[in-house]
Amino acid sequence: MSSYNNNSVRLNAATKVAVFGGTHGNEMSGVTLVNLWMKNSNEIQRKGVETKPFITNPKAVEKCTRYVDTDLNRAFTAENLSAPGGESLPYEVWRAQEINNMFGPKGSPEAYDVIFDLHNTTSNMGCTLILESSKDHFNLQMMNYIKKALAPASCLVLLNEHPLLKYSTSRSVAKHPVGLEVGPQPQGVLRSNIFDSMRVIIKHALDFIELFNEDVEFPPCTVEVFRVLERVDYPRDANGNIIAMVHPNLQDCDWEPLNPGDPMFQTFDGKTIHYQGPGTVYPTFINEAAYYEKQQAFVTTKRETLVASAVKKS
Amino acid sequence: MSSYNNNSVRLNAATKVAVFGGTHGNEMSGVTLVNLWMKNSNEIQRKGVETKPFITNPKAVEKCTRYVDTDLNRAFTAENLSAPGGESLPYEVWRAQEINNMFGPKGSPEAYDVIFDLHNTTSNMGCTLILESSKDHFNLQMMNYIKKALAPASCLVLLNEHPLLKYSTSRSVAKHPVGLEVGPQPQGVLRSNIFDSMRVIIKHALDFIELFNEDVEFPPCTVEVFRVLERVDYPRDANGNIIAMVHPNLQDCDWEPLNPGDPMFQTFDGKTIHYQGPGTVYPTFINEAAYYEKQQAFVTTKRETLVASAVKKS
Ligand SMILES: [Zn+2]
Ligand SMILES: [Zn+2]
Numbered sequence: 001m002s003s004y005n006n007n008s009v010r011l012n013a014a015t016k017v018a019v020f021g022g023t024h025g026n027e028m029s030g031v032t033l034v035n036l037w038m039k040n041s042n043e044i045q046r047k048g049v050e051t052k053p054f055i056t057n058p059k060a061v062e063k064c065t066r067y068v069d070t071d072l073n074r075a076f077t078a079e080n081l082s083a084p085g086g087e088s089l090p091y092e093v094w095r096a097q098e099i100n101n102m103f104g105p106k107g108s109p110e111a112y113d114v115i116f117d118l119h120n121t122t123s124n125m126g127c128t129l130i131l132e133s134s135k136d137h138f139n140l141q142m143m144n145y146i147k148k149a150l151a152p153a154s155c156l157v158l159l160n161e162h163p164l165l166k167y168s169t170s171r172s173v174a175k176h177p178v179g180l181e182v183g184p185q186p187q188g189v190l191r192s193n194i195f196d197s198m199r200v201i202i203k204h205a206l207d208f209i210e211l212f213n214e215d216v217e218f219p220p221c222t223v224e225v226f227r228v229l230e231r232v233d234y235p236r237d238a239n240g241n242i243i244a245m246v247h248p249n250l251q252d253c254d255w256e257p258l259n260p261g262d263p264m265f266q267t268f269d270g271k272t273i274h275y276q277g278p279g280t281v282y283p284t285f286i287n288e289a290a291y292y293e294k295q296q297a298f299v300t301t302k303r304e305t306l307v308a309s310a311v312k313k314s
Numbered sequence: 315m316s317s318y319n320n321n322s323v324r325l326n327a328a329t330k331v332a333v334f335g336g337t338h339g340n341e342m343s344g345v346t347l348v349n350l351w352m353k354n355s356n357e358i359q360r361k362g363v364e365t366k367p368f369i370t371n372p373k374a375v376e377k378c379t380r381y382v383d384t385d386l387n388r389a390f391t392a393e394n395l396s397a398p399g400g401e402s403l404p405y406e407v408w409r410a411q412e413i414n415n416m417f418g419p420k421g422s423p424e425a426y427d428v429i430f431d432l433h434n435t436t437s438n439m440g441c442t443l444i445l446e447s448s449k450d451h452f453n454l455q456m457m458n459y460i461k462k463a464l465a466p467a468s469c470l471v472l473l474n475e476h477p478l479l480k481y482s483t484s485r486s487v488a489k490h491p492v493g494l495e496v497g498p499q500p501q502g503v504l505r506s507n508i509f510d511s512m513r514v515i516i517k518h519a520l521d522f523i524e525l526f527n528e529d530v531e532f533p534p535c536t537v538e539v540f541r542v543l544e545r546v547d548y549p550r551d552a553n554g555n556i557i558a559m560v561h562p563n564l565q566d567c568d569w570e571p572l573n574p575g576d577p578m579f580q581t582f583d584g585k586t587i588h589y590q591g592p593g594t595v596y597p598t599f600i601n602e603a604a605y606y607e608k609q610q611a612f613v614t615t616k617r618e619t620l621v622a623s624a625v626k627k628s
Contacts (some may be wrong), residue, residue, distance in 0.1 A: 010558055032582070036582055064607075065379075122500040122502075122503050154322070184500075186436040186498075186500030186503075186603050187500060187501050187502065187603065187605045188436075188501060188503060188603035188604070188606065189436050189500075189601055189602075189606075190556075190559050190560045190601075191559070191560075191565060191601070192559040192560065192561065192565060192580050193565070195559060241492075242504075245504050245505070245506040245509060246504065246505075246506065248506045248507055251505060251506060251507070266506050268346070268350055287503055287504075287505070288503075289501065289502035289503045291498050292378075292502065293378075
């Protein structure tokens with residue numbers, strides 16, 4: 001018996017697990033992996049768990065576009081999920097209801113235990129796990145397990161529990177939502193290095209779930225995360241047109257420190273705009289294609305160390 | 315007087331010049347540059363030339379998509395340009411007619427002298443000038459001038475006069491069509507390094523035209539080009555689904571030699587597919603996002619040295 005038993009967080013076995021691809025239909029590593037696993041899911045099955053591979057936005061996948069009517073990965077609000085109208089709703093709102101019926105209902109005891117949602121980014125973010133809560137000890141233990149399994153390769157954790165910037169994701173239907181964001185990969189392109197990285201992370205994540213279900217106790221640990229602070233937009237003119245690009249010193253430098261006075265943008269007439277914040281931040285999602293329409297050049301984060309309690313199956 | 319006079323190709327001054335952006339609406343360096351120049355064209359004006367910046371596919375630019383109905387950069391066929399139907403035609407066919415009326419008619423003495431068409435690619439092609447004819451001595455001299463002006467930075471020349479793979483481009487309306495393809499840049503993303511490279515190439519190209527119009531004679535020269543040989547598709551199953559990715563040894567290695575036996579694709583179950591051709595080729599447009607739908611993983615080319623005659627204004 002472990003010495004952590006008394007303080008362990010006791011949780012039910014994670015028996016219902018899903019892997020989502022195509023929440024954004026042009027993010028090809030996730031789309032391709034899930035399509036593969038829908039043909040043959042051996043690779044993602046583990047003892048005592050049923051892992052369901054699922055294409056969340058098949059219409060967007062077919063068109064190789066991010067979405068058809070509206071961003072599915074912002075659509076899982078209480079309002080949307082209870083909206084009347086059925087198929088006359090915007091496609092992704094209707095689809096969110098359908099997904100909520102299959103994998104939720106969100107917030108209910110019947111909801112799936114874990115949903116992995118596979119995303120790609122044009123940013124140079126490498127392998128990134130995205131968490132929505134600093135209090136989810138199961139997920140924190142899983143992040144710790146994955147990071148150790150991948151070392152010396154790196155896998156960072158982005159924590160988005162910002163009251164305004166947090167959004168209603170597809171994976172939020174699950175009790176333990178896990179976003180996986182791997183880049184850089186252009187939209188509509190499948191790169192073997194990104195595809196392979198994503199595949200190995202899901203392998204380790206499922207291994208963790210299997211061990212947990214087999215009564216392995218995971219002792220307390222710490223997990224370094226990057227907590228979302230704020231969104232930074234491109235500089236714009238009075239008409240809302242972008243007048244500058246991400247500065248070459250910042251481009252591709254996701255997760256590296258940005259200090260007050262560092263170059264941040266380069267205007268089209270060659271002037272440098274410097275970062276003016278009060279202290280060092282760690283930018284990420286730098287120059288992500290899909291975030292131009294969301295008026296976001298990057299997000300800033302701060303480094304934080306979270307403590308995860310021991311977890312064990314109850 | 316130059317000693318080349320007797321063998322010089324004599325050509326009219328190039329007084330009508332256009333710079334096209336947005337032929338593909340999600341290729342952001344060209345779109346952004348042309349939009350800038352439409353507000354203030356000082357930078358692209360030269361003595362004795364009127365340079366017209368022009369967005370060729372504004373609907374696609376607005377939607378940040380490659381095209382609306384059909385690829386504009388394949389639409390300038392004789393059949394399309396003479397098709398009846400007006401605005402009831404597919405958008406890009408109608409638009410091709412409009413562009414042909416403004417900058418052509420294609421093949422006529424009234425056509426623009428030079429059209430530069432600005433493109434970006436997700437492939438690691440660097441700066442690439444695209445020629446449609448090995449016999450266009452004016453363009454070959456321009457390529458030579460640009461390459462020398464940029465050295466030691468490199469700028470390669472892709473020659474596409476393949477009887478089957480050559481297509482009917484927007485720029486083909488001009489007497490001297492010049493494609494400019496700069497990458498890697500994801501669709502929908504503006505990268506400062508790509509933007510800056512494109513801008514400086516256009517600067518040198520317009521300087522060449524100004525010098526030519528000022529009666530400078532350009533002596534005979536040689537130009538190294540990469541001639542398009544054939545299109546290579548992704549490996550597919552019986553249903554046409556892609557079953558392999560560009561091999562990591564080939565990914566991002568545009569313009570590098572691919573020898574018989576070299577790894578070319580990696581299947582989703584981890585097998586390597588090797589190049590089986592008869593000799594060394596130089597692949598390019600490797601893993602370009604827009605070419606999945608054209609069933610092209612890359613094109614092979616061979617290196618060739620073309621001889622350009624001296625050129626002088628008549
Ligand atoms: Zn995504
Ligand atoms: Zn293009």
